[in-house]
Amino acid sequence: MQPFRLLRPNLARLRRSIAVGLTLVAAAAPVMAQSQQRSVSLIRDAEIEQLLRDYAAPIFRAAGINAGGTKIILINDRAFNAFVADGKSIFVNIGVLMDAATPNEVIGVLAHESGHLAGGHLARLRQEMQNAQILSIAGLLVGVGGVVAGARSGGSAIGNAGVGAMGAIAGPQELVRRSLLAYQRSEEQAADRAAVRFLSVAGMSAKGMLTVFRRFAENSAFLSKAIDPYTLSHPMPSERIAQLETLAKQSPHFDKLDPPALQARHELMRAKLMGFVERDAGVARRYGMADQSMAARYARAISDYRSGRMAQALAAMDRLIGEQPKNAYFLELKGQALLEAGRAREAVPVLRQAVALAPQAGLIRQMLGHALQQTGDKALLDEAIRELSNAAAREPDSAEVHQHLSNAYAAKGNIAMAELSAARHAFAKGDWTVAHTQASRALAKLPQGSPAALRARDIVEYVPPDKQQ
Template sequence: MYATPIFRAAGLDPNGVSIYIVSDNSLNAFVAGGQKLFINTGLLLKAETPEQVIGVVAHETGHISGGHLSRVHDQLRNASAISILSTIAGVAAGVAAGRSDVGTAAILGGQNVATRNFLAYSRTQESSADQAGVKYLTEAGISSRGMLEFMQTLEGQELLSTASQDPYLRSHPLTVERVDFLENYVSNSSLKDAKVSTDLYERHARMRAKLFAFTNHIQNTMRTYPESDTSIAARYARSIAYYRDSQLEPALEIIEGLIAEEPSNPYFEELKGQILLEFGRARDAIPPLQKSAELSNGAPLIRLLLAHAMIETGDEAYLAPAKENLIGVLSRERGNASAWRFRAIVENRLGNEGEASLSQAEYSLLTGDRQAASYHAVQADRKLEKGTATWVRAQDILQATNPDGVPGKDASN
């Protein structure tokens, strides 16, 4: 909802650009590793309107289309999302696919993403990205006011010490000329007072409520979204707050009420399923998660949560559907490490030792453990039928982890 119109205006395939939400309170967004866009939760919480987020996306898209990442392309081109974050921030993980409603709540903890010395754009590149960004916004029929408002927010930080500034300002140098350009562009645009749909404003409010509740203590959430606030966004936040505070009954009561109001909302069903799963009621979590998967047209992270619930039941009858869901996830997100880990568990329980070893090798490769990836690939090589697609993939992993020769095998083979 935020990014697709911009990507299309820029001539990019929306399915070819990956968006990740980084659990970090600082205000930041950046592109890395080709067409990968990272947005901090701090930026999303700071953005009061959807146009402000869209403006940031438009600017970052300008960096992508302008080829401004060429100097780090060689270093990052083969990196997974997890390894990119490890390179930039030194964090173990911390990404989750972004959605208009933030999709799943499985956002991993992280540290401040220190990009100043890694991704720093010149003033010329920043101006170029601004110009490209407003062009994409105009072509998409969206006002550039959001981009201007975001830049004006950054203006107030320029006098702060470098250590106190948000990372976005440090890696995206702001100048008076850039702000003047945006002010002039907006004032002369026929779209200057245009707003996106009221539906997107409501989605934005819910997204911020969800992020706030998942990243703050219950006291902060209840202060920001008090009982007197009966909006859907506020109730959504309170349900999450109670759940995170281990108060099952009030959490379920609120989310059941929201489901009754919006029975076609996949994210309310998702939250209900997640609450039940994490309170040890895996079997009860399956129906709402199945409905959520159906309503979201098979959103990968929801299907992943559903597979997790099926595995947690310990019921062998759920192994086959769990595998089906995991295959569905991996068909759309082959780099989803958690899906490979769960698939290794399922394949092992089904007695498919070769597939289990290969899945574990994929998981280890994605999480940066090359030694473990090599070990499990060797096991897969021994157990899988030679010549099959899975056996060939095991050879690929062996080659990737041991370019000078496969351990335990004659180099001539």
Template sequence: MKSRAPRLPRRRRSPIGAAASVLALAAGLAAPVAPAFAQDGPLSLIRDTEIEAILHQDADPLFVAAGLDPKVVQIHIVGDKDLNAFVAGGQNMFINTGLIVRAKNPNELIGVMAHETGHMAGGHLANSDIAGKQALATFLLTMGLAVAAAAGGAPDAAGALIYSSDYFATLTILSYTREQEARADQAAITYLERAGESPKGLVDFFDNFRYEEVFSGAKRYPFFQSHPISSERIEALRVRAQQQAHYGVTDAPEALAQHAIMVAKLKAFTNLPQQTFIDYPESDTSYPARYARAIAYYRDLQTDKAVKLTDALLAEQPENPYLWELKGQTLFEAGRAKQAEPAHRKSVELKPDAPLLHMNLGQTLLAEDDPKKLDEAIGEIRKSLFVESDNPFGWLLLSQAYDRKGEPGMARLAAAEEEFSLGQASEAKGFAMRARMQLPKNSPEWRRATDIVLVSKPSKADLQALAREGGVGG
């Protein structure tokens, strides 16, 4: 598991074992526009191939039912213990670790994802601009009436209108939000039914956690701040849900097992190791508990214990790529890159379509500092970037690899790609200009460097320099 920032402006994915990176997502306008889709403050996002696979396995049938392409929709895991989920930036779904851990079963989590899919497929994020404009119009109209009242000799009325202008604008937003939430509810039930899932989990989630929040003044779940829900809405949702043919469907044992693994892994990676040992004591010999303890030993720097327990799990599941990944990660972060290499190789062999596993292997080969392995390291990192070209950490590794290989032009181009993926236009342009000076003219790499310059707000002097050097290859 690795920390990273989302695939949105100023993106960053951190290296293995690094502290969680953060990203501020701006939440819109002059009024609380589209609160269901934005979250104030920094986001700490994490990557984990296994958990992402489980979430997609649960959510992809919903995306298909909604007419969305599962390969396009991105599911982002937010490292936050608060109960929350939202969509943003087009087809991007964000799910807090707190929500995943506290969902009582897969059906509840799937229900929430169905609701968020309703927002996504309904274009509610894009349409939120309409609500903002309506709210602003209401605000301006009220202020206009206040000015008219003051001009007409009614200062008290003018003062009252000015005081109420924010209130009337907020009412406009809330009315729009309630309509969106109701539509997302109904869409969720439709998608769940089409996917053969019970809508009961969505009703239970809303009912249980909303009840808990109402009767505890100490709790204010972000999910219900941005997804305001009333008892009438829950009841309407329940009535429609109970009418569905798949209402009585329950989670399959395989789904329950995967959910337990996902919860155990998240707890082990996000809680202190001591807490994991309490949550999953030695007396618990289940697979999720042993998995969690192996992670806790790794995070507690008890490398040998972590490897021993992981090896015991591998003896039972030798074809599990995620266990091989954990073993490789444990050894790599203990400074034992050469020992980590076979484990990462095995994880890639078992799951060759996972970009992060290729990244792990490339990083490990690079850390061995063996010139004979540089080309293979570059190849593995490039395989990862071919799938996820917006991963800044991958470009950083690639830049380091080319530097060690003595190819400064390629190293500067990789650095330009890194800055470009982070939204750092000025830095990207600078590296790209230097890359052009060291790359063969008119080569694909030289042209790519030129493209980066051209889309990174070049100055007049930059354009003149491009012209002197042959422009875009003419």
């Protein structure tokens, strides 16, 4: 188990969630009728997620968005993109974080996506798509009617009528498509305006947002002359920049800089991503040995640990901890390295310190619970169950925490709770059959009416989406 984790999510659930989404980018190319599906992987990391929550908090307050009910989800994709889905989630590619030079650039991205959430754009887009479907069907029926009429007229009129009818079929569908795209462009412009307003209310600059869109404009400039603007889901880059620049410069906070402490955390976040997702050579190119900044040493320590240079990695981690002894994430990293090296007993005190410094971080508690369990010391099982239960309450959708909890309960001899945790593990993975079986077994053993029994019954009675009427 790692604090920085690459996850393969329940793809069916994720695809349902993002089937309709409003993206930050896509203006450089027209919307295509078909798209090639790629595998999706998510990244979980306590440090990065906390930083993004800190970035988003003032924006969410200004927008009236419930921060507790809104997730920011990291996607393992180097493309610079972000989008909203399901009305309560913002998906951010790691490319946004790795390419953004300042916190303000990421904050601008989050402000734009918050504009979609606060404006209810996703719900209205679904309605527009339903309306478009109805119009498209109506147009199709008109075209089919033309074909039938031509067939009944007989003779050479059939061919002429058929050609005309095919135009009648294609024409309304193209009109509907362009109408829907026009709607999406208007919502993108509305999200831009809302983002600038939120940033101003929060006392933050919109310069980073402007920087991001200028980058998009530069990258897509060579394509824009050959594109029909009416086939885009986003405004043309030049138009977008002009509107944003006018709005952004009206704010009294336009020239406000990010606090140095926040910039330092941003650099550590970027270094962590580089250390985990790039090979040694990539880390070396980005952070040469001459670079002795904390961020560079953080990236190299991670790279050393991932490449098996454990003594060198631990020495670097100890130096970082010596400089910032209250940095929970430096301690977390050392705990991870020790745990994965089979040194769970050494990892436990380090992770206890990390939890004490970041008690709200469920992912760190999850690692501590796993380390306690991995020591093989039965005297530590109660503490392991306590930490894992705490983590499960904070991270109910984490399949991994329920798996560790099931193992801990089994080692303790509590078979009913082991089966319930196994059911929750399967449920989090989307394996409804196993979840139902394990929950049924647990329910037969748990005290009737207990919280655990009620949770087991919820799983037993759950109807998967593909089985719902």
